[in-house]
Amino acid sequence: MKDTRLLRHIVVAMVLFLGVLWSFNSAAQKETGDFPKARFITDAQWVKSHLDDKNLVIADVRSDKYFDGSLIPGAIRLDWSEFRFNDTGNNLAETFAGVKQAQEILGRHGITREDTIVLYDSVERDGGATASYVFWVLDVLGHENKKILERGIDAWKDAGFDLVTTPRQPRALLYQAPSGSLQREKLIDGEFVYRRLGDYYYQIIDVRSKDEYIGNKGTKGLDGSPLKLGHIPTAVNINYQDAWADTSSKQIKSYDELRSLYAGLDSSKGVIVYCNSGRRSSFSYYILRLMGFDRVSTYEASWKEWGNPDQFFPVETRENVLAGARLPETSTQTASTRKPAGDQQTPGKSASGKPSGGYISCGG
Numbered sequence: 001m002k003d004t005r006l007l008r009h010i011v012v013a014m015v016l017f018l019g020v021l022w023s024f025n026s027a028a029q030k031e032t033g034d035f036p037k038a039r040f041i042t043d044a045q046w047v048k049s050h051l052d053d054k055n056l057v058i059a060d061v062r063s064d065k066y067f068d069g070s071l072i073p074g075a076i077r078l079d080w081s082e083f084r085f086n087d088t089g090n091n092l093a094e095t096f097a098g099v100k101q102a103q104e105i106l107g108r109h110g111i112t113r114e115d116t117i118v119l120y121d122s123v124e125r126d127g128g129a130t131a132s133y134v135f136w137v138l139d140v141l142g143h144e145n146k147k148i149l150e151r152g153i154d155a156w157k158d159a160g161f162d163l164v165t166t167p168r169q170p171r172a173l174l175y176q177a178p179s180g181s182l183q184r185e186k187l188i189d190g191e192f193v194y195r196r197l198g199d200y201y202y203q204i205i206d207v208r209s210k211d212e213y214i215g216n217k218g219t220k221g222l223d224g225s226p227l228k229l230g231h232i233p234t235a236v237n238i239n240y241q242d243a244w245a246d247t248s249s250k251q252i253k254s255y256d257e258l259r260s261l262y263a264g265l266d267s268s269k270g271v272i273v274y275c276n277s278g279r280r281s282s283f284s285y286y287i288l289r290l291m292g293f294d295r296v297s298t299y300e301a302s303w304k305e306w307g308n309p310d311q312f313f314p315v316e317t318r319e320n321v322l323a324g325a326r327l328p329e330t331s332t333q334t335a336s337t338r339k340p341a342g343d344q345q346t347p348g349k350s351a352s353g354k355p356s357g358g359y360i361s362c363g364g
Contacts, residue, residue, distance in 0.1 A: 113176070128283055208240075212303075
């Protein structure tokens with residue numbers, strides 16, 4: 001009788017233990033999701049449960065123009081545009097202010113190297129594109145602990161959590177990135193990209209719209225003059241918006257869907273992303289980092305520099321496509337609603353399989 005009672009207690013204890021273990025495992029899966037670098041993304045529930053963490057900094061990075069006055073409790077205001085300036089001397093609009101200035105901005109907002117920084121913007125205007133720009137800045141500085149709140153302030157509102165109207169006023173501190181931590185290889189310019197055209201190691205992605213990519217739509221430079229039409233030779237076009245499940249919620253697609261989107265991209269090689277001024281490409285940069293790409297760089301000056309008539313950079317309008325198999329499988333996958341890329345061509349080749357040519361101009 002005693003043996004039966006003891007066995008029953010053991011069984012109950014095991015069931016309870018397995019239940020607790022399952023709960024922890026489920027919570028961990030919910031927090032990490034299925035992205036290889038899931039520590040770079042978070043949701044409203046995680047932020048709420050960590051509001052009192054000592055080294056947590058929540059940063060509302062929306063520009064003043066698009067700030068609606070509502071904030072997550074305890075958030076600071078860190079307008080992403082503070083990290084950019086117009087380089088009138090080189091006729092370049094909206095370029096990175098530089099490592100020294102970036103550190104001064106972060107320190108002025110009470111941020112230190114030890115902090116975990118949660119960045120957020122909004123669905124309507126940004127969809128993560130401005131939060132990802134600051135994410136890129138932090139990556140350049142080698143700041144390890146950083147996350148983006150998916151869907152930004154809208155995710156917080158949709159969860160029904162409290163809002164405040166006054167940002168936290170932090171005390172200015174010293175933000176100093178050790179020289180050895182700086183990721184200088186992420187600060188690339190047009191000359192860097194030009195020297196690597198045709199280099200088998202580098203894959204170039206134009207994240208603008210299809211019309212911009214093939215030269216049907218143009219933009220203007222800082223001085224108002226039209227920029228050249230087309231794209232960087234050998235670049236493939238993957239619109240940054242294609243990383244969203246839809247353009248209304250701007251929820252990020254599952255990892256399996258993103259693998260289909262970037263099918264043919266070799267994660268062991270270098271990737272260069274660009275757009276018109278670095279904002280859109282920073283979002284694609286973030287997505288690739290989330291997917292586990294480490295050798296990815298944003299050509300931050302983008303078409304504002306490359307397409308400038310005063311720059312002697314070549315352009316083309318012929319469409320290039322990626323080739324190869326899907327990205328490596330992971331142990332946790334979700335169903336994909338996107339078809340595999342299938343039989344496509346290698347970077348630097350047109351859809352017909354012929355070597356890319358079609359250079360429009362090597363000058364102004």
